[in-house]
Amino acid sequence: MIRLLVTGGTFDKEYDEIGGTLFFKDTHVAEMLRLGRSHAAVSIETVMLIDSLQMTDRDRQRVADRCLACPESRIVVTHGTDTMVETAAHLARHVPHKTVVLTGAMVPYAFGSSDGLFNLGSALSFVQVLPPGVYIAMNGRHFAWDKVRKNRTLGVFEPLPSRA
Amino acid sequence: MIRLLVTGGTFDKEYDEIGGTLFFKDTHVAEMLRLGRSHAAVSIETVMLIDSLQMTDRDRQRVADRCLACPESRIVVTHGTDTMVETAAHLARHVPHKTVVLTGAMVPYAFGSSDGLFNLGSALSFVQVLPPGVYIAMNGRHFAWDKVRKNRTLGVFEPLPSRA
């Protein structure tokens, strides 16, 4: 069994046609799993629906608490990309003995050209086979939590440059 | 590096608006990797573009030959679902020491509601972490080649019932 914790992020943003802005209404994760005709045993839980730039350490601890409390030892967390690395580091400190994979999207799923479905299929697969630890799975690759950064100019997750 | 061998299947079918039938023109795999903003190191090779019901043992051997000849030891094969299990068995007999993951789609990628992008993200992830062997990755799950069958009534890959 896999637990899927929803926190929001670009993944779940929608277009408000009255105001012309982006907002959160509901998570699209269940719909995405239906589209993917997923037969993986997944239990979805919405922890929060926020932009990751707004995420506080208190929010991060709420995610960690849910990781600790749930019976599953394999957990996918959907998350905004801007602070995904920070949350991964927080979870690495507080959630031992479980395989946790964070994923997200560069474009909202509700828009036509999203990478969300690809990333969700990827994260759900990595989480089934990786050993305990905290990982980020984005755009076909996976990284250990302390070996990755977001390149904000390119909008891409990349390996940390190794130190001399 | 991952080698991605294209053989066709529902994945790559298109609608012919003159004749009103389904046909193959080109593979959509490169476009799907772009949509997924994939940064995995993937080298795409189209071996054939056929319906898997038309696949002969000679065709299967061509796929096996490409698996053996390519320098990569991690290989994804896109394939029609109807005879995916047969091809997996053929590859298991002829391709030792490599990790080969077959995947496909229940609905053509070119149609709106395809599971293809989800499955491609999944197969590309499983192939990076599974030990050598031949697997089928469909709809969020993976199976060893000799532990799976396609349930044609439901259109779902499922574990083989264990024998007494």
Added chain:
Amino acid sequence: MIRLLVTGGTFDKEYDEIGGTLFFKDTHVAEMLRLGRSHAAVSIETVMLIDSLQMTDRDRQRVADRCLACPESRIVVTHGTDTMVETAAHLARHVPHKTVVLTGAMVPYAFGSSDGLFNLGSALSFVQVLPPGVYIAMNGRHFAWDKVRKNRTLGVFEPLPSRA
């Protein structure tokens, strides 16, 4: 008020993911009007759901009967493109004093790249302003029923060549 009579055609075809074939389940017209956020006063009636190559004169008469019986004097008929011209001729003989616009699609609406929504918006607009008569509205143009033919090679409706 506009009456919208559904007869099927490519417009409403879907992909059967078990059998890998195209079939009819329900009309998509109501969903298309929702997507177009249509505020036109439209009353939808499904007369039949068939491929227009299967349409008989008896079927054509059923459509004509519905045109005559309905209280609206402005009618859109969704129809397969292969025999749209024949049905238009039939309606021209049997339905006087009403504005009837036939439309359809080259690609099923359920597939991503359909012209259906464009054609439906077009037909609904032409029907509101054209004088009584029977017309075909396809791909941004409209034709009187006796001034048009389908070019089957190009998949395009075009004006009949004028006679010397």
Added chain:
Amino acid sequence: MIRLLVTGGTFDKEYDEIGGTLFFKDTHVAEMLRLGRSHAAVSIETVMLIDSLQMTDRDRQRVADRCLACPESRIVVTHGTDTMVETAAHLARHVPHKTVVLTGAMVPYAFGSSDGLFNLGSALSFVQVLPPGVYIAMNGRHFAWDKVRKNRTLGVFEPLPSRA
């Protein structure tokens, strides 16, 4: 021949995946006409690409000038919905003897669930058959420029209440 003047608006907004905001890059109108397999004789001209809340009277005059200067007497103007009525009034004062139809979208075309294709098909059809004058065509209906308002709460164009 129809002239299609592009001014921007929601129609043409895109999602910037680096910044997470909405912006203009290019117009999608040519791509939309391709998707609609339009065979109407349309000549596309991009006058500007702006949010209609930013449109000044000087901008409106540029649109009027293009309406006057172009050889076509049937003109579609794509426009943001927020000030579409103001621009229609401006064009009514400055562009006599031509049929001008303004249209737009509530959701960007580049997002999956846009009404744009429906509205474009509708505007292109109305412009072919309406007598000279300035009109707004949105969501299956058309209005003379001085008989319509945008209901900002509902996000809908509606007839002006008639005065006693």
